[in-house]
Every structure is written in C-alpha cells, then in structure tokens.
Amino acid sequence: MAASDTVLLVGAGNMGGALLTGWFRSGIPGASVTVLDPSAAPRIQSAIADAGSTLVTHVPQDLSPDVLFLALKPQMMGSALPALAKLVGPQTVVVSVAAGTTIASLSEALGNGATVRAMPNTPAMVGRGITGAFANDKVTAEQRDLVHRLLKVSGPVEWVESETDIDLVTAVSGSGPAYVFYLVECMAEAGRKLGLPADLAMRLARETVAGAGELLHQSSDAAADLRRNVTSPGGTTAAALAVLTEPHDGMQPLFDRAIAAARERAEELSR
Known part of the structure; x- marks a missing residue:
C-alpha cells in the first residue's frame, strides 16, 4: 500500500x-x-x-x-x-x-x-x-x-x-468457524456423557481440533488423505467414521443441509 x-x-x-x-x-x-x-x-x-x-x-x-x-x-x-x-x-x-x-x-x-x-x-x-x-x-x-x-x-x-457466490462463501467459510467450534462442543459433550470429567473432555476436544487444523494447514496432503492416515482398518477411528459417514444421517447430509440453510439466510438478507 x-x-x-x-x-x-x-x-x-x-x-x-x-x-x-x-x-x-x-x-x-x-x-x-x-x-x-x-x-x-x-x-x-x-x-x-x-x-x-x-x-x-x-x-x-x-x-x-x-x-x-x-x-x-x-x-x-x-x-x-x-x-x-x-x-x-x-x-x-x-x-x-x-x-x-x-x-x-x-x-x-x-x-x-x-x-x-x-x-x-x-x-x-x-x-x-x-x-x-x-x-x-x-x-x-x-x-x-x-x-x-x-x-x-x-x-x-x-x-x-459472481456476486451470488459471496452467499456461498458466507455459508462455507464466513460462518464456518462456528461449525468447528460447535464440533469441539459436541466432541467434549460426548466424552463427558461417557464418563470423562467435563473440563478434561473439553481440553481434549479443543486441543485435538486445534492440532488437526494446524496439521491440515502445514501439510500439502488432501484432507481425505490425512483422514485415511489416522484410520486403521477395523480400528477405533474406523468405528467412529462408520457412524459419521453414514449416507442418510451422517455428517455429509447434515452439512449439506446446514450450508444450504446458511446460504438461504444470506440470500434473505440481501432482499
């Protein structure tokens, strides 16, 4: 400048x-x-x-x-x-x-x-x-x-x-940090419900998401490859991912609806 x-x-x-x-x-x-x-x-x-x-x-x-x-x-x-x-x-x-x-x-x-x-x-x-x-x-x-x-x-x-693409940017990245923060809340709450002390569950979830984000930032590997690197066949991660990737009520259809709702709201604000 x-x-x-x-x-x-x-x-x-x-x-x-x-x-x-x-x-x-x-x-x-x-x-x-x-x-x-x-x-x-x-x-x-x-x-x-x-x-x-x-x-x-x-x-x-x-x-x-x-x-x-x-x-x-x-x-x-x-x-x-x-x-x-x-x-x-x-x-x-x-x-x-x-x-x-x-x-x-x-x-x-x-x-x-x-x-x-x-x-x-x-x-x-x-x-x-x-x-x-x-x-x-x-x-x-x-x-x-x-x-x-x-x-x-x-x-x-x-x-x-296209200007209309800004509504999609808003839905994916503009609002996106809130989705990640909520993921931390959900992970911690799931751990608490299974018996971990609430403060420990939150520390584990918070640092896991922060660390994974930094690894994603520093690595040239695709997110899918980084996920596969953590997932041993028949292991604990695979068991959890079987739930998260369920085609009807897993994370992808949930995020499809969430991103669409955010875009729709952005479009409403522009009217």
Whole structure:
C-alpha cells in the first residue's frame, strides 16, 4: 500500500478490529488510516493511538478516502450509509464485509462506483482467516490490488466471478468457524456423557481440533488423505467414521443441509 493511499474504516468491532490490527502488523502506515467508530473498545483505541492513526466518532467532513471500508453489521448499513455518501469521490473504492448487503444497495446509497463485497471470517483475529471477494466492473486493476493487499493481512483472499457466490462463501467459510467450534462442543459433550470429567473432555476436544487444523494447514496432503492416515482398518477411528459417514444421517447430509440453510439466510438478507 502506497503511503499516499488513504483508508477510512467504518466499524472497529470484531472483524474491523481484526483487519485493523492486521494492517498495523503488516506495516501499513498508521497515518493513512482513519477509523470511524463511536464505541471502539479500549484495546482498539490504544492500537490506533500507538499506530498514529486517527479515531473519530462522527463522519469526518473533509475526507475523501481511496478506500471506504465498511465493517458494519448488515442491520446498521441502512442508517449509516447516507451520511457516508458525501465521502465517496471518483477515486474511492467501497469495500463491504457485511453479509447480505448487495452491491446494488451499496451503489444506491453511495453512488454507482467501484465496489467490492468481501467475506472474511473470525480467524482473521489471529492472522489465520480466509476471505472471499467479488469486485464489480467499476473496480480498476489498481483498486483491486489495493483491496487485495488490505484483505490479505488476515489470510488468503479468493476472488469469485459472481456476486451470488459471496452467499456461498458466507455459508462455507464466513460462518464456518462456528461449525468447528460447535464440533469441539459436541466432541467434549460426548466424552463427558461417557464418563470423562467435563473440563478434561473439553481440553481434549479443543486441543485435538486445534492440532488437526494446524496439521491440515502445514501439510500439502488432501484432507481425505490425512483422514485415511489416522484410520486403521477395523480400528477405533474406523468405528467412529462408520457412524459419521453414514449416507442418510451422517455428517455429509447434515452439512449439506446446514450450508444450504446458511446460504438461504444470506440470500434473505440481501432482499
């Protein structure tokens, strides 16, 4: 990111704060970033001050940023966008990470300009997220490159060819961390029901999922190959997988329904 590029981040909650700390960690000049948030957490306020960035609680009057980064919840967009429209100049690319907020609705409120919809996920908070992104045809190659560099501080960025694919990205990876956390809960609860102390069952489940995720991250092997490596014929893992891979009520049909439900909800939010 060039020192002359300016960013206005609107919203410094979990996702906005994760991206902000990633920007600072990656060496993006703090002076180029302004943060608009009337209720930023103390740790975010400290990070902003330490980086030499500016925190404002009201829409600034004299700023036309190169990137207007909207890290707001979908239900907040309607009230927030009208006041931001005056900040959008001909050089501005708008980036939204709100689920279900379409480019059409953003363009209606902010002007029909360069717009990117992105869907990061909460592991961005530790630099291990992944983001899906879609750019409309007003986004130049230079703007797309700038947005890519801002998004990749939290992990890989995957660009999709259709805006409707963002709803699928939301269903798979945007909401995905919650599925994994729930898996930990279920594993621990199953262990507790069979006699393990609850705290021990949770430690075992938590570290197992965290370790398996790190192995998956570091290995070039396919997930299916890593699974097979753990599964001895006729062994304990095979017995458990026989249940989990049952074709009618195993994990795959369950996840098919879950991902479809998440996509449907994302589509509903966009109407």
